[in-house]
Amino acid sequence: MSGKAAEQFTAVVIGAGHAGLAASYFLSQRSIDHVVLERGEVANSWRRERWDSLRLLTPNWQSRLPGLRYEGADPDGYMTVPEVTEFIERFAKVCGAPVRAGVNVTSVRPVDDGYQMTTDRGEIAARAVVIATGACNQPALPPLRDAVPASVQQLTPFDYRDPARLPDGGVLVVGASATGVQLAAEIARSGRPVTLSVGEHTRLPRTYRGRDVLWWMDAAGVWDQRYDELDDLTRARRLPSPQLVGTPERTTLDLNALDSIGVGLIGRLAAIRDGRALFSGGLRNVFALADLKMNRLLGTFDEWARTNGRDGEADAPERFEATRVPASTRLQLDLGGGEIRAIVWATGFRPDYEWLDVPVVDQKGHLRHEGGVVDSPGLYALGLPVLRRRKSTFIYGIEDDARDVIDHLARYVAVRM
Amino acid sequence: MTTVTNGVNVQALLDAREVLKGAPEAAQFTWRASAKWQSGVHSTIKVQSFFGLGEEQSHKDEWSFEADHPEVFAAEDGGITPIEYLIVGLASCLTGGIASVAENRGIQLRSVESVVEGNHDIRGILGADSDVRNGFNDIKVTFTIDADASREDIEALVAQSQKRSAVYDALTNPTNVTVEVA
Numbered sequence: 001m002s003g004k005a006a007e008q009f010t011a012v013v014i015g016a017g018h019a020g021l022a023a024s025y026f027l028s029q030r031s032i033d034h035v036v037l038e039r040g041e042v043a044n045s046w047r048r049e050r051w052d053s054l055r056l057l058t059p060n061w062q063s064r065l066p067g068l069r070y071e072g073a074d075p076d077g078y079m080t081v082p083e084v085t086e087f088i089e090r091f092a093k094v095c096g097a098p099v100r101a102g103v104n105v106t107s108v109r110p111v112d113d114g115y116q117m118t119t120d121r122g123e124i125a126a127r128a129v130v131i132a133t134g135a136c137n138q139p140a141l142p143p144l145r146d147a148v149p150a151s152v153q154q155l156t157p158f159d160y161r162d163p164a165r166l167p168d169g170g171v172l173v174v175g176a177s178a179t180g181v182q183l184a185a186e187i188a189r190s191g192r193p194v195t196l197s198v199g200e201h202t203r204l205p206r207t208y209r210g211r212d213v214l215w216w217m218d219a220a221g222v223w224d225q226r227y228d229e230l231d232d233l234t235r236a237r238r239l240p241s242p243q244l245v246g247t248p249e250r251t252t253l254d255l256n257a258l259d260s261i262g263v264g265l266i267g268r269l270a271a272i273r274d275g276r277a278l279f280s281g282g283l284r285n286v287f288a289l290a291d292l293k294m295n296r297l298l299g300t301f302d303e304w305a306r307t308n309g310r311d312g313e314a315d316a317p318e319r320f321e322a323t324r325v326p327a328s329t330r331l332q333l334d335l336g337g338g339e340i341r342a343i344v345w346a347t348g349f350r351p352d353y354e355w356l357d358v359p360v361v362d363q364k365g366h367l368r369h370e371g372g373v374v375d376s377p378g379l380y381a382l383g384l385p386v387l388r389r390r391k392s393t394f395i396y397g398i399e400d401d402a403r404d405v406i407d408h409l410a411r412y413v414a415v416r417m
Numbered sequence: 418m419t420t421v422t423n424g425v426n427v428q429a430l431l432d433a434r435e436v437l438k439g440a441p442e443a444a445q446f447t448w449r450a451s452a453k454w455q456s457g458v459h460s461t462i463k464v465q466s467f468f469g470l471g472e473e474q475s476h477k478d479e480w481s482f483e484a485d486h487p488e489v490f491a492a493e494d495g496g497i498t499p500i501e502y503l504i505v506g507l508a509s510c511l512t513g514g515i516a517s518v519a520e521n522r523g524i525q526l527r528s529v530e531s532v533v534e535g536n537h538d539i540r541g542i543l544g545a546d547s548d549v550r551n552g553f554n555d556i557k558v559t560f561t562i563d564a565d566a567s568r569e570d571i572e573a574l575v576a577q578s579q580k581r582s583a584v585y586d587a588l589t590n591p592t593n594v595t596v597e598v599a
Contacts, residue, residue, distance in 0.1 A: 200580075267589070268590075270590040270591050271590075271591045273591070278590075278591045280589045280590050281555075281588070281589035281590075282579065282585065282586075282589040282590075285576055285579040285580065285585075288572065288576045289576045289577075289580060292569065292572060292573045292576055295569065296569075296573075328555075
């Protein structure tokens with residue numbers, strides 16, 4: 001036990017993004033005294049760690065939080081980052097969340113009756129703690145980046161703001177999830193030659209049968225699939241984000257679309273040797289895997305519409321052109337030769353639990369938890385991929401998760417009272 | 418549900434996967450081959466022992482392979498060409514993978530046949546053109562599969578077998594190779 005007097009709460013929520021605020025919403029509903037600690041300001045990552053052109057992947061009508069929904073004029077549009085920030089700020093006000101901004105938690109450790117936290121504003125103790133710090137605290141970068149010659153500028157999605165800040169010349173984007181395809185497209189439109197290194201990826205059309213593909217995910221029940229019903233939960237939690245972009249035109253941004261604007265597709269980056277980047281020759285198969293998986297998903301949508309009498313709400317079933325395989329793909333790029341001036345690492349993100357002094361982080365740096373109930377009594381998590389449902393990391397996916405997790409928390413603190 | 422009998426003990430593989438998740442050191446295998454020069458470009462390669470699951474292991478028998486070059490290479494043709502061993506490995510690895518994935522997915526196979534073609538510009542190994550690589554320029558595998566499944570399911574089997582294939586990975590990705598004189 002710490003000798004210093006600590007401020008006491010029943011519950012502390014760490015992080016004032018949409019997940020932490022949703023936790024606060026349900027804690028308040030149950031009259032559980034609590035505080036939300038935020039290292040920066042509400043929606044901090046949205047304000048500081050996102051590129052300029054980013055918009056939500058979910059359409060506005062789907063962007064809802066407990067007690068708050070989109071009421072603007074463009075339900076089919078996608079919020080820009082300032083709009084998302086404003087939306088989350090409004091949520092914080094509407095639910096009266098007790099947010100303490102500018103409080104950095106540097107340690108959380110177990111004590112006899114809960115957890116004690118060290119912050120840059122003093123000690124805080126609570127019987128229960130909700131970790132809502134997000135899944136994308138830092139870019140996940142491959143160790144081989146150390147072998148990139150110094151003449152090539154390296155950026156992560158945290159550094160990248162817009163193409164104008166890149167050097168002139170060729171850009172290699174590594175990774176073909178939502179981040180990679182969005183950045184590859186906008187850098188190509190700036191006139192720079194772009195090569196996109198593609199490993200396993202998730203292909204989706206923006207709209208299917210005239211409806212947003214996320215309408216189908218929601219309506220057909222895919223997004224409500226529970227974590228404890230999935231065949232391979234570990235895999236589901238590691239899936240790269242789908243190749244989607246939110247634009248006013250509702251365009252599809254798959255690899256064929258990138259090929260059409262001149263982005264060169266190349267295999268997964270396998271090694272860098274003597275200043276040369278070496279790429280996998282297995283591009284054709286990652287295309288095949290993604291096309292097959294997309295078609296299976298579209299098949300489940302068709303099946304759902306047919307068996308539920310919903311065919312009338314959508315256009316006729318359609319199938320998309322298979323991903324076009326380049327006649328020949330390069331297997332290496334000379335990084336020192338001047339062709340590539342910058343590399344953007346769109347290789348995913350990882351959470352940061354450096355401050356968590358509780359032995360609940362596995363070898364791969366992920367929290368050990370069962371549907372948000374962390375493997376240490378009184379410790380909870382929200383806002384992680386497939387935490388309790390496939391939709392867990394989407395804005396509107398938080399409501400059901402937060403309700404369930406705070407239910408559990410409420411039972412826990414009631415018994416221990 | 419009908420019982421699929423492709424003859425792959427998928428349960429043993431799934432059990433091994435679970436055990437090795439928590440014991441990565443036991444998953445470290447070393448495969449070995451011992452080669453002996455005969456004469457000309459002919460060599461004989463023997464394979465029996467390997468290391469895995471934390472200890473020395475052995476095939477039931479010692480297997481012997483002859484490698485040479487064909488007469489058009491002015492050789493005796495006492496065995497297949499070394500680069501042909503690569504496509505032998507690829508075909509067998511993908512075929513075994515298809516059987517395993519099919520077993521796991523409940524798909525009964527009736528026949529699985531394939532042809533592997535590796536295109537090779539021999540000006541590389543002859544040193545006739547320094548811009549030509551020594552190895553394959555590309556490899557094409559064509560499967561003909563008869564199974565109780567739709568064409569899409571069969572394509573998915575073939576895609577998954579590539580995703581989990583050791584030899585496919587070894588051929589499509591670079592590998593560090595050390596060659597020393599003992």
